[in-house]
Amino acid sequence: MKNFEFYNPTKVFFGKGETDRIGKEIKKYGKKVLLTYGGKSIKQNGLYDRVMKRLQENDLQVFELGGIQPNPRITSVRQGVEICKKEKIDIILAVGGGSVLDASKIMGIGVYYDGDPWDFMIKKAKPGHMLPLATILTLAATGSEMNHNAVINNDDTEEKLGLVDPAIFPTFSILDPENTMSVPRDQTIYGIADILAHVFEQYFHPTKEVPLQDRMAESIIKTVIETTPRLLLNLHDYDARANIMWCGTLALNHLISCGVEDDWATHDIQHELSAIYDIPHGAGLAIIFPQWMKYVLDVIPEKFAQFGERVWNIPRNGKSDRELGLAAIERTKSWFREIGAPVSLQEVGIGSDRLEEMAAKAVKRGPLGSAKKLYKEDVLAIYKMSL
């Protein structure tokens, strides 16, 4: 095990009906709220009205910023910062999925900075404080509700960049599984692919002597694999929604990466796809991950063998670690296909014309990953394997 620090002060309220505490909780932080959200879905499913009612009952003054897109744009962040500064907002309330939450995190630190908030993403500026941030999660996927990560897109530069900083933990998050009930099938699937990808990034590493971390990661993977088919049979299954939601949060609240060398190359490789083609993040991950696994299999075959035996119950039957690992990778890819996720670039309409350019951009800030350091030619090879 490697030395590590763990700190996560986000308070979580989990369960049916917890949404209704939002007014009372927000009130503890001030009077002026910036409500941020995405498209029309929260207006259609009644969540917007329900939240507004609770805010108004508690005499809160509400400002709004809607229209935050998936793969959230820095332009939305700039708008939010402007409102917060102009209206002297006390607390941001992000109602949505990871994109709304991530954009709101950067707004919250942008308030205390005079320059352009994109500076945080390119590491030109270091976050100091953040406005208090409350979240009501509507999509189980990114883990943003209980972590200090944010990913933002810049259309001008065709870049998708991440920030990890202790300043940007949400103050509190309401995880009410009923708010995810109306998520459509495809978005549910992409969310699940994202959750699994997060665990994979923190599980396929070369660190030895981390048996508890390994088992906790496998716990999440197994629970997701067991729960997903049941959820896809009935998208309104409360318990299935609840279990996927809690898996999503624990997949990326940084507990399972304590003491390990996590990887994140696949996310960086996928980010280039979303930055140029605007495909759903989870779709890109389902395509790239099995290919990344094959590419690094020989570096940590024993870990892929453990994955095969413990997660997929593939019997050893005299197989080498490599053979068992390869079978596990194939099983993972076929599982993604079974649940309806894409497993090739072709399926999402991406051809070979910009692969070189994306590979070059992916490694612009240095080689990727930790299980195996990936350079431009490695990334290009993984893109080609994914066609």
Place this chain on the structure above:
Amino acid sequence: MKNFEFYNPTKVFFGKGETDRIGKEIKKYGKKVLLTYGGKSIKQNGLYDRVMKRLQENDLQVFELGGIQPNPRITSVRQGVEICKKEKIDIILAVGGGSVLDASKIMGIGVYYDGDPWDFMIKKAKPGHMLPLATILTLAATGSEMNHNAVINNDDTEEKLGLVDPAIFPTFSILDPENTMSVPRDQTIYGIADILAHVFEQYFHPTKEVPLQDRMAESIIKTVIETTPRLLLNLHDYDARANIMWCGTLALNHLISCGVEDDWATHDIQHELSAIYDIPHGAGLAIIFPQWMKYVLDVIPEKFAQFGERVWNIPRNGKSDRELGLAAIERTKSWFREIGAPVSLQEVGIGSDRLEEMAAKAVKRGPLGSAKKLYKEDVLAIYKMSL
């Protein structure tokens, strides 16, 4: 799954050498430190000198309160509160196991209260603030380093009572496995029994639809069971010490009890033993737990069967849940015996003369547990089964 709140703001620094950051970290909270500790062990193993050196290098003014006993006494807490008030202490630094940490937590809240700190334990007073509390853990057992629990003994009333309150999370904790290297064999074993008991209290419950919580609990149990024999072969095995330490912290930072009805009857039953006979907490738990399991088996046989299959790899082979569960309980008891923990009251010199009295005291504040509500006659039956 039940609705739940989760909040845990304690910062953890984990690993070899982390002890040396103590001066620098303490300095962020003020100048005057109350160093609390137990007996001579930290003076014998060099930890006391190492900590003092780091504190002095950072120009901190150190006051001391040593001699805090296992099953910490309210008298120590009172002494600590007096020093903190008189010397206007800025931060308490607890160096030791759960007893030193627990006593220090109650000192920290006692500073802001005019009455007797025992009032917190009998719920006569409600904690408000706590002085900042840093800890350096020297024994993997109670989880006190990353939770808001404390257990204190009162010799005058022969009571051992627990407090759970969000005010008493440590501010930060240093978990340096090397500080547990010199823990003697018997104390190591009692610590391990305590860790397993904590998981059991949060795992054997009737709540349905908590597959992730179940698997995470099983992850800790399996890692402890796998690591213990190796640690007992070499008490200086760093990785084994590190893994047990992290298991101990995650066993009771309240993550695995999210959304479940945890039990804690066994702890209450054991507390009466320690209050009267001053036996090690972990020893009492190893004795009582298998008997409690047998007593509640018929309420949740399917959970005990799952425990048998997943944790002990007992094949189903046509067994009923009850039969499989019973086999798992017997295996648990024999495992405690194998690692050298006591499994009967006789082994720790306790006879039948005060069982009635203890059973009456155990339920003084109401029936115990949640898997099965236990009244005086139930507790007495469990004591008798444990003879």
